[in-house]
Amino acid sequence: MKSDFLIHTVDTAPDASRPALQKLQASVGMIPNLAAAMAESPALIHGFVNLRHQLETGGSFSAAERELLSLVNAAENDCRYCTAIHATFGLKAGLQPTAIDRLRSGGAPDGERLAALSVFARRVLRSRGDVAGDDLVAFLAAGFTRAQALEVIARLALSVMANYAGHLTQVPPDEAIRPMFRPA
Secondary structure, X not given: OOOOOOOOOOOOOOHHHHHHHHHHHHHHOOOOHHHHHHOOOHHHHHHHHHHHHHHHHHOOOOHHHHHHHHHHHHHHOOOHHXXXXXXXXXXXXXXXXXXXXXXXXXOOOOOHHHHHHHHHHHHHHHHOOOOOHHHHHHHHHOOOOHHHHHHHHHHHHHHXXXXXXXXXXXXXXXXXXXXXXXXX
């Protein structure tokens, strides 16, 4: 399906969306096509950019862990655009190519901490947050905290905004993420 959604620039976006796009561009170094399409809705782009900023500056996960969570979510939601962008960002954050391949296919990376984080995130997603007590115990045993279990929910919520917008808008991949994009 071809996207009927505009891929906005700062100049073409609705006035109310422009500050969010500028903030995202300053943070990421570009305005990804998906965010540019999300800018059609000032409420969505502001919600996305502000939550992202809060989690980047006030969250407790490392860059690699943040990308792992976004990649798990994108793979679970079968958002090809988001899977490609978070695989690209994950490599830059230090995730190994084998870890990214495993995450994309529903598996877990090597290493106890990252494996526990990916397993917990998938269980949260698949159970809609109704994880078993053993799942939380395993997550905590890997060195995470109860606060981080709740922060996982915030990171997944952020990612869902982009995943669902990706499905709705069907924007093409940016040049920067094209090597990690896998067509349907």
